Every structure is written in structure tokens, then in C-alpha cells.
Amino acid sequence: MLSRTADHLYWMSRYVERAENLARMLDAHYRLSLLPRTPEALVQGWQATLTSLGMMEAYRLRHDEVVARTALRFLAFDRGHAGSILSCLSRARENARAVRGTVTAELWETLNATFLDSRAFGGNTENIDVANFIEWVKYRSHLTRGVTVGTMLRDEAYHFTAIGTFIERADATTRLLEARWRDPGGAGERLLTEASEWAVLLRALSAFEVYRKVYRESVTPWRVTELLLLNPAMPRSVHCALYYLLYNLNAVHHERSGETERYAGELHARFRYGRLEELCAGGVPQFLDQVQGRLNGLADRIGADFLVAGYTG
Amino acid sequence: MPFDEMHDADGAARAHCRPYLEWLQKQPAELLAAKRAEADALFHRVGITFAVSGEEAGTERLIPFDIVPRVVPAAEWELLAAGLRQRVRALNAFIADIYHAQDILRAGRVPAEYLLCNAQYRPEMQGVDVPGGIYAHIAGIDVVRADDGAFYVLEDNLRVPSGVSYMLENRKMMMRLFPDLFAAHAAASVEHYPDVLLENLKSVAPPGVTDPTVMLLSAGAFNSAYFEHAFLAQQMGIELVEGQDLFIRDDFLYARTTSGPQRVDVVYRRIDDDFLDPLAFRADSMLGVPGLLTAYRAGHVTIANAIGTGIADDKSIYPYVPEMIRFYLGEEPLIANVQTWILRREADREYVLAHLAELVVKEVHGAGGYGMLIGPASTRAQIEEFRHKILAAPERYIAQPTLALSTSPTFTEQGLAPRHIDLRPFVLSGREITIVPGGLTRVALRAGSLVVNSSQGGGTKDTWVLGA
Numbered sequence: 001m002l003s004r005t006a007d008h009l010y011w012m013s014r015y016v017e018r019a020e021n022l023a024r025m026l027d028a029h030y031r032l033s034l035l036p037r038t039p040e041a042l043v044q045g046w047q048a049t050l051t052s053l054g055m056m057e058a059y060r061l062r063h064d065e066v067v068a069r070t071a072l073r074f075l076a077f078d079r080g081h082a083g084s085i086l087s088c089l090s091r092a093r094e095n096a097r098a099v100r101g102t103v104t105a106e107l108w109e110t111l112n113a114t115f116l117d118s119r120a121f122g123g124n125t126e127n128i129d130v131a132n133f134i135e136w137v138k139y140r141s142h143l144t145r146g147v148t149v150g151t152m153l154r155d156e157a158y159h160f161t162a163i164g165t166f167i168e169r170a171d172a173t174t175r176l177l178e179a180r181w182r183d184p185g186g187a188g189e190r191l192l193t194e195a196s197e198w199a200v201l202l203r204a205l206s207a208f209e210v211y212r213k214v215y216r217e218s219v220t221p222w223r224v225t226e227l228l229l230l231n232p233a234m235p236r237s238v239h240c241a242l243y244y245l246l247y248n249l250n251a252v253h254h255e256r257s258g259e260t261e262r263y264a265g266e267l268h269a270r271f272r273y274g275r276l277e278e279l280c281a282g283g284v285p286q287f288l289d290q291v292q293g294r295l296n297g298l299a300d301r302i303g304a305d306f307l308v309a310g311y312t313g
Numbered sequence: 314m315p316f317d318e319m320h321d322a323d324g325a326a327r328a329h330c331r332p333y334l335e336w337l338q339k340q341p342a343e344l345l346a347a348k349r350a351e352a353d354a355l356f357h358r359v360g361i362t363f364a365v366s367g368e369e370a371g372t373e374r375l376i377p378f379d380i381v382p383r384v385v386p387a388a389e390w391e392l393l394a395a396g397l398r399q400r401v402r403a404l405n406a407f408i409a410d411i412y413h414a415q416d417i418l419r420a421g422r423v424p425a426e427y428l429l430c431n432a433q434y435r436p437e438m439q440g441v442d443v444p445g446g447i448y449a450h451i452a453g454i455d456v457v458r459a460d461d462g463a464f465y466v467l468e469d470n471l472r473v474p475s476g477v478s479y480m481l482e483n484r485k486m487m488m489r490l491f492p493d494l495f496a497a498h499a500a501a502s503v504e505h506y507p508d509v510l511l512e513n514l515k516s517v518a519p520p521g522v523t524d525p526t527v528m529l530l531s532a533g534a535f536n537s538a539y540f541e542h543a544f545l546a547q548q549m550g551i552e553l554v555e556g557q558d559l560f561i562r563d564d565f566l567y568a569r570t571t572s573g574p575q576r577v578d579v580v581y582r583r584i585d586d587d588f589l590d591p592l593a594f595r596a597d598s599m600l601g602v603p604g605l606l607t608a609y610r611a612g613h614v615t616i617a618n619a620i621g622t623g624i625a626d627d628k629s630i631y632p633y634v635p636e637m638i639r640f641y642l643g644e645e646p647l648i649a650n651v652q653t654w655i656l657r658r659e660a661d662r663e664y665v666l667a668h669l670a671e672l673v674v675k676e677v678h679g680a681g682g683y684g685m686l687i688g689p690a691s692t693r694a695q696i697e698e699f700r701h702k703i704l705a706a707p708e709r710y711i712a713q714p715t716l717a718l719s720t721s722p723t724f725t726e727q728g729l730a731p732r733h734i735d736l737r738p739f740v741l742s743g744r745e746i747t748i749v750p751g752g753l754t755r756v757a758l759r760a761g762s763l764v765v766n767s768s769q770g771g772g773t774k775d776t777w778v779l780g781a
Binding site: 001002003004005006094097098099100101102105108109112113116156160252254306307 | 357358359360533534539543544546547552553554555557558568569570571572573
């Protein structure tokens with residue numbers, strides 16, 4: 001398939017996944033704001049989120065101080081920068097439009113309808129019911145995924161779409177975790193507060209019931225981190241995302257892509273066989289940073305081997 | 314009184330439209346209104362939109378769709394199809410002649426200076442043989458019916474004619490909205506157009522290529538006809554490529570794919586000559602493929618339509634098409650041309666300048682309904698402005714009588730009313746000539762307007778060719 005087509009498919013699904021994960025991040029904040037927290041703690045939470053998303057600088061260019069309402073609108077509705085949910089949905093649709101002849105009509109129409117509906121959230125964002133908006137974004141993402149899985153031929157187009165989804169998900173899960181670890185929030189206060197803050201993260205990732213099933217004990221930061229990094233069966237864990245990423249990468253193998261597969265395989269192996277204590281011996285946020293660096297390296301390699309630059313030699 | 318496609322001069326339904334009109338009368342107004350709204354919503358969701366030049370990038374609009382079809386009886390279609398076939402055969406023979414022996418110029422049947430100094434003439438094509446001698450593989454011939462009831466060819470579109478996706482989507486929409494209608498009417502099917510097009514493109518592959526790879530070359534997602542490009546590529550199951558996806562090595566054309574270079578044998582291009590190859594034509598073009606012309610001249614790739622076909626659809630050449638039919642085929646034209654004055658001729662110019670208020674003046678290279686004067690619909694100041702333009706560069710203009718295009722009943726804000734229409738059937742030339750029975754009917758939605766172009770408030774209708 002055309003390298004450019006593969007590139008559009010890859011970014012189409014990355015943007016859909018990114019929009020969903022941003023919604024989950026906002027969901028976590030929304031739930032946190034319902035907990036008994038000091039105003040300072042809430043602001044610190046937003047600071048940690050913007051930092052772990054790498055968007056603090058873009059935010060500072062537009063706003064002087066971090067305020068919950070402003071930060072939320074910045075991440076959800078501000079079309080003036082590429083990182084907001086609305087920008088992601090529009091970019092997902094632009095990428096789909098460029099390959100509308102390659103994806104199924106249902107997939108294109110789903111992404112197009114999402115974009116057309118998202119325009120209703122433009123303009124005055126004061127009165128938007130945020131909880132509702134978050135639900136809507138997640139719902140459209142679920143729908144897009146369902147249409148993708150349910151209608152697309154399992155050929156290269158599907159594999160590149162999946163690669164985009166899983167590399168984005170692996171990255172997003174590390175950032176959600178990092179934000180929680182970097183948020184001093186209720187840490188140091190009563191154990192109960194800490195437990196509820198981490199439970200919020202689980203709920204935002206639709207993982208609370210999963211946690212109960214897996215651990216059958218109270219919520220602790222360490223266990224949550226283990227679940228979201230290493231559990232092979234939890235669909236939003238980094239381990240699981242890397243497993244599917246590697247599977248789809250192997251499926252598009254060609255004679256020059258061996259090094260990229262090895263790189264991805266090595267990263268996957270750390271999650272497959274590593275122990276949390278050893279992986280995070282230098283600190284959890286430090287380890288998460290390292291993983292994000294690795295994922296960036298992998299994305300670069302995938303780009304060079306398959307995507308827009310293409311192979312002309 | 315313009316000719317009405319559905320009613321005779323006394324207002325009675327024409328025989329071939331009677332069943333449809335009877336059906337239409339039985340439909341409740343609310344139902345029809347609901348169907349029209351449904352059509353709009355569907356076109357939006359499916360993204361059947363076009364970008365309007367001059368508006369903000371990325372602005373997409375719907376082309377208004379009218380739910381009343383244009384109905385063509387079998388006998389009329391037979392005549393039209395034979396006339397179009399004849400015309401396109403002559404046009405292809407003409408282009409081949411111009412880029413080879415130029416017999417028609419030597420015979421003095423077309424003035425040589427009209428051609429060789431024409432911006433559409435591509436000296437690079439002189440002496441180049443193309444597969445089957447076919448240049449205009451896809452032709453969109455604009456046909457109108459005048460008040461005398463006869464068909465006339467208004468324009469030959471031989472470069473990158475567009476609109477065929479609307480022929481297909483309009484039919485799909487009609488079938489979805491009114492399935493019962495199709496059970497009762499034998500409208501000839503048009504759905505096989507993409508298959509015929511693909512076969513046609515494969516039939517002109519370079520000699521010796523047995524299983525040719527065909528790709529559609531588009532300017533990309535911001536081009537006004539992008540929907541059609543993507544649609545046709547998908548329907549044919551071929552890759553939709555942009556210039557950046559292609560490259561030339563050793564005079565062969567390749568696509569950059571995820572698993573390495575892939576040879577391309579036939580390019581169905583939807584960008585103009587000027588942008589095809591920055592090394593040969595416009596150097597600032599980012600849309601084309603450097604070196605494509607050389608590969609093409611070497612016979613390693615077929616480009617459809619061929620480079621240089623514009624020489625035959627130039628409006629200053631149009632008046633000579635009947636002469637081409639006589640010269641190359643030894644036949645009389647089955648469909649007439651519209652009377653045309655060529656303003657570089659002194660006698661023609663004098664007449665036209667004296668009658669500007671009655672005539673239509675067109676730019677020789679104009680398209681899309683831009684840059685034209687419709688005398689009867691213009692103010693005195695507009696007419697004077699055109700007079701100056703003509704005097705400054707007469708060779709850039711032609712003039713024609715203001716035709717009372719035929720009308721067809723159309724839904725308007727005020728209910729059903731006659732609106733002017735034209736018809737663009739698509740003629741495919743490869744090893745043989747094929748015409749899918751139907752075409753794109755465009756309709757001028759403003760009362761009294763004669764401009765059917767979508768960029769100027771035109772809409773479209775489904776076109777039914779009835780069985781014999």
C-alpha cells in the first residue's frame with residue numbers, strides 16, 4: 001500500500017485514541033474535583049497533567065495561571081492548538097478524508113459524523129456539560145473502534161490503523177500514570193484520600209472493576225501502577241498495548257523492517273518479563289519518562305520504515 | 314417558450330413522462346419535503362461535498378440535489394449516443410493528426426495559427442505515439458436542448474472532465490429515497506460505470522503489459538473534486554495517489570509503498586497538463602512527478618487523458634468540430650454545434666459588437682461559468698466592460714446566441730417550477746467507445762438563470778434513460 005496512505009491511517013487512529021485518552025484524563029480530574037481537596041491541590045493536579053502531557057508550554061503561551069476551568073477548556077475545546085480533544089477529532093477526520101477510498105464507507109462516515117457533531121461544542125463553551133462531553137467522546141471512540149474491527153479487511157490498512165491505536169494507547173497510559181505520580185495532591189494525608197485518588201484514576205480508565213477482580217484488596221499506588229503497566233490481560237495496560245503493537249508490526253514485516261521489530265520486541269519483553277520493583281528502581285516517574293522516550297523512538301522508526309518518507313531505493 | 318422536457322407546448326405531460334408525473338402527483342407534499350431533507354442529511358454524512366474556489370480553504374459545500382429526475386426516452390438517447398460516439402471518434406482522430414502529420418491543417422480545413430500558437434498545444438507531444446491512438450479516453454460532452462427541440466453540443470470537455478460521481482451518487486440516492494419508483498420505471502442502470510472505466514484504462518496500457526497497474530492521480534484532499542477522485546479510486550479498487558507518492562527511475566514510473574517501489578502502468582490523472590511534471594511544464598508545481606513526461610514519451614506509462622488534449626476542447630477550435638467529422642469520418646454530424654462567432658475574425662467581431670446585448674460571450678480558455686457575458690442578463694455597464702475586453706484581445710473570445718436551454722420541473726422554494734438544464738454524458742474511448750446510458754444533468758436553480766455550474770448556484774438531477 002502507499003506509504004502516504006499508511007501514514008494517514010496511522011495518524012487517523014492515533015488521533016481518535018488520543019481524543020479518548022484526553023477525555024479519560026479530564027474524567028479523572030472531574031472525579032477528583034468531587035473529592036474533598038484543597039483548591040491548591042486541584043491546581044497542582046492540573047499542573048501535573050499539563051506537564052505529563054508535555055503541554056505546559058503551549059498552555060502558558062495562552063494563559064497566565066493554571067485554573068481548573070481554563071485548563072479544562074484548553075484541553076477539551078480550544079481549537080487554537082493541536083492538542084485539544086476537538087483538534088484531535090478534526091485531525092482524525094482530515095486523515096480519514098485523505099484515505100476515504102481505503103477505509104470502509106462506514107468508518108469514514110463515523111469519523112465524519114463525529115467531526116460534524118463536534119462542531120456543536122464550538123463557540124461558547126461555558127454552558128457545556130463536561131461530564132456529558134466526556135461520555136460523548138468516549139462513545140464516539142468506542143463506535144469508531146467497533147466499526148474498524150467490524151468492517152475493515154484484515155490487510156495492511158488494518159494493521160497500520162492498529163499500530164497507530166496501540167502506540168498512542170501505550171503512550172497515553174504512561175502519561176495518565178505519570179500525572180498521578182507527579183501530583184502531590186492528597187499524598188501524605190490520610191491513607192483513605194490516597195486510595196480514593198488512585199481509585200479515580202482506575203475509574204477514568206474503566207479499570208476499577210478490573211482491579212478488584214485482579215487484586216481483591218484495597219487500592220494502592222503500587223498495585224495500580226502494576227496493573228496499568230504490566231497486566232497482560234488489561235486492555236489499556238502498556239504491556240497489552242505493546243503486545244498488539246508488536247503483533248501488527250510483525251504483520252507488515254518487510255526485508256528492511258527487522259531492526260524496528262527487534263526494537264519493539266525488546267520493549268515489549270521488558271513489560272512481559274520485567275518485575276515492577278526492578279523496572280522502577282530509579283523511581284516510577286523516571287521509568288515512565290524512559291518508556292515514553294522509547295515509544296517516541298519506536299514511532300520514529302515506524303515512520304522511517306513504512307510511512308511518509310517511503311522507500312525509493 | 315423554452316422546450317420543457319416533461320410537458321409539451323400545451324402543458325400536457327409528454328408520453329414518456331406520464332407514468333412518473335402521475336406517481337409524483339400522488340405523493341403527499343410533506344413526504345416529498347421529508348425526502349428532500351433526508352437527501353441533504355445523507356449527502357452531508359457521506360461527505361459528498363465540493364470545495365469552492367475563492368472561499369476559505371477546507372470550506373465544503375453540498376451541490377444541491379433535486380429529487381425530480383430528468384427523463385430521456387430511448388429513441389432520443391439512441392440518437393444522442395450515436396452522435397456523441399461520432400464526435401469523440403473525430404476528436405480523437407483530430408488530436409492524433411495534430412500531433413503527427415497535421416493533414417487537416419494542410420488541407421486548410423482548420424486554420425493552422427489557431428492551433429500552433431494556442432497555449433493548449435503541447436509541442437512536447439509532436440510525433441509521440443500513444444496506445445491505440447487514443448488521447449481523450451474520458452470525454453464529458455455538454456449537450457443542451459434548444460427551443461426548437463433539437464440537441465446541440467455546447468462544449469467538449471476533453472482534459473479532466475468531472476461530475477461522473479454525481480451521476481452515480483444521484484442514482485444511488487434516488488433508489489434509496491424512492492425504491493418503488495424504480496420497480497415501476499425501466500431506467501437504464503449506470504452503476505457499472507467504474508468497471509467500464511477501469512477496463513477502458515487497462516485497455517490502453519503500454520504495449521506488452523499484461524496485467525497493468527492503474528492509479529488515479531489527484532491533487533489531494535483540498536482539490537474541489539477530491540470527493541470524486543476518492544470515490545472513483547475506491548469504486549475501481551485502485552490506489553488514489555498524489556504526486557509525492559510517485560517517482561521516476563530509469564524512465565519508469567513507480568509508487569512509494571510500504572513494501573518498496575511499485576511499477577505504475579496507467580495513470581488516470583485528474584490534474585491539468587500544466588501541473589503534471591515540473592521539469593516539463595510549470596516548474597513551481599508541487600502536484601506532479603518530475604520526469605513523468607520523459608517516461609510517457611518513452612512509452613513506459615499511459616496517461617489518461619493524454620497530454621495535449623486541450624487543443625481539441627479549446628473554444629476557438631470548437632466551431633471546427635463538424636468539419637473534423639466530415640474530414641476524418643466522411644460523415645455529417647448527427648448532433649449540431651451551437652452557432653459560434655470567432656471574434657478574431659473581423660466580420661464576426663463587427664456583428665457581435667453590434668449585438669452584445671443579445672449574445673453570450675465566452676473566454677476561449679474559460680471554464681466553470683466564469684469570465685462570460687450573458688448579454689440579455691447583463692447591465693449596460695457590464696456589456697461595455699466586455700466590449701473593451703474584446704477590443705483589447707479579440708482572439709480570447711467567442712460569442713454564441715443566448716440559447717433558451719430546455720427546462721425540467723424542479724423543486725424550488727415556491728414548489729415545483731421549470732428550471733433550465735443541460736446534460737453531460739461521459740464517453741469512454743479505449744479499444745472501443747462506451748457510453749453508459751445516462752449522465753450528469755445540471756440545473757440552474759435560480760428562476761430564469763441559464764448558468765448551471767455548481768460554482769454558480771447550479772444543482773444536479775438524476776438522469777434516467779428509459780428502456781426502448
